[in-house]
Amino acid sequence: MTLSSSAERPSRCADAGKLEVSFEFFPPKSPESEVALWTSISRLLPLCPSFVSVTYGAGGTTRERTHQTVARLVRETDVPPAAHLTCVSATREEIDDVARAYWAEGVRHIVALRGDPPAGIGTHYEPHPGGYAYAADLVAGLKKVADFEISVAAYPEGHPENGSVDTDIEVLKRKVDAGATRAITQFFFDNDIYERYVERxxxxxxxxxxxxxxAPVHSFKAIAGFAEKAGASVPSWLAQRFEGLENDAATRQLVAAAVAAEQVLDLVDRGVTDFHFYTMNRADLVYAACHMLGLRPKTDEAA
Structure with a gap:
């Protein structure tokens, strides 16, 4: 047996101090889900993420809960929070007021998105009269409110409403030209797709x-549904990994952890040093993937 050098695999000798991770959460809908959210946050924050983001429901339906969660992160943690904001169902003045309130709370980072229409209001996006029409407009408006750091969305397989990667890149350029400082991609499972997208x-x-x-696969059925709505492909090999595990939660968890670790380690081998995890308010698989990246909790004694 020939032993290969670890230098052939950057992920096996990577300096975890050079890697950055961030986590996305969604605001709780009930007292029980709030407990689950903060349990997950408490589990992941010792890994010292560069930021944590809090989502904004379709049509701004979670505006208050998003604000409350972000405000609590500011008060009770040292990790910079990023608040999601969308263009949907609000005038420019209303959105600017929300942004100013975030700035007053100490929030310096916004994830600026076009957003989706609320459930039951149709599936086709229509700009709100008097509102920001698209994400690039929102980015430009936020920059006038305050000097926010602004992250925006990117779609390696094209936005689901147009399916064109070329169009997505044109839209991304408009957002960056307006002042966006980072793009976070829609989830994907084929790293070749991401690599080709970044090259373009x-x-x-x-x-x-x-x-x-x-996006760690807590439930294959659920992630397949999300992928269909988001325009993300689900490789046949991924379906095969979870085949026959519908009633075997323990094995399904092990397979999901292996899939997540495999993806992030391959990305490190390709030179990626920054990762954004869609946690679904669950810490287990995200924590495992971060552990595989070499990240360890920072305790007060080690700080």
């Missing part, structure tokens, strides 16, 4: 970080 983004003259969005 760079050829288009876009030089901000394009951070891969990673």
């Amino acid at each position: 983004v760079r050829r288009a003259g876009i030089n901000v970080p394009v951070v891969p969005g990673i």
